[in-house]
Amino acid sequence: MSTDEAISLAVASGDSLPTLRFYGWQRPTLSLGYFQHIADAERYLSGIDGGNGVEVVRRSTGGGAILHHCELTYSLSLPLADAGPGPREVVYQSVHRSVQEVLADVGVPSRPYREWAGSSSVMVSPAVVTQSAVASAGLKSHSKPDEPFLCFRRRTDEDLICSGYKVLGSAQRRVRGGVLQHGSLLLGVSPYAAVLPGINELSAGSLVAESLAGQIAGHVGQSLGYDWRGGELTAAELASSNQIAVERYAAAEWTRRR
Template structure:
């Protein structure tokens, strides 16, 4: 029997919007740079929350489409696609894994493995979550084929997780030269700025806090992936690079208005 592969496990509480996005990118760049030598742990799994309500646009969305009702929130543009997300009462995760140079396309296996871990973690608390592709109806297919709503959690893709008919988890990926970043949002309860989007606390009689959830999810993902995760912190290089990325990209108004 081979030894489990090493992995890093990080948790950052109440990060600023630009910093949250910059850290994901800094980790992806670090994993990419170290992938050829094998000097970095294979997987980096990070969980985080937000310091203030934040509207994040998908990479390809127009900033002109943002409703004035979100003007009270912080704002940032993600490096991944998809619809806008109102990050507030949620647990966000990112998973970064090395890849071979020249690979293309989405890694569906990563979506399904992470989402399976989240399904198993929720099941441990008596919450029935299922992938959207198992919940499709003719009406749902018609909705999915229509114009995409502005907010991500009003859209549906096959791998999204559904509880009581509502989307509670969505994820997206971005490729770097030798790594893949996948991150996603798990809604815990509705935000007063987007009350039409209920979370787990609204849909079930169960109250879950971010710390309990990320520990459960990391345990389930370790069991499914064979990764031996160890609690860790950012390296000095990753800290420095994240600050640079905030200044050059996510913290700049030009990045928000680029589309």
């Protein structure tokens, strides 16, 4: 979380190039949306076998909790002279469309929720109908006051849906002069979120994060006009990340602030 923020601030200020980052997690980790309550996380984890071994961190972006385990996390930091809703929506749609194209290339069909919800021919499980199919397809966001705790049990227009289940969700944070977008592509089911199948269960495939990351980078670069090069954190980004971690993401006061 701190590295994503450090990169986005450096990119927005012009000190770093636009950056697309892919990563995994050393241990299963529950990332809370900025506005979620720590008590809800503790309640959720207490009801899962082995839940006391799951780390908890609070994101700087909103939305529901994500169980980072059998998935691929990405972050995209871009400079935007106009960081209003229009340009930011273009970035959001471009990334999700790129992932959709990559999944199609490997034989896994998916659609944005706005298309899936408007289809009258799709067959879904009762659980999915309960969670989302009663939502109005014409609304930009389909969240409710009593919305589910987990991000992947919520639905918004651009979420990618595969066989009735959400497999990709993202969130944005506007920074002065730029935008940070990060998200999660669910590859497989986690024992800590057993109600959420990943694309490997839904497609009977064996997709791995490393190969998908390279393909996604190519499609995102083509869509947004960037020629990505492999790189490492700059010394300034690393120092900033360490400082942000101490002040926020590794601090109990930040994680337990709500």
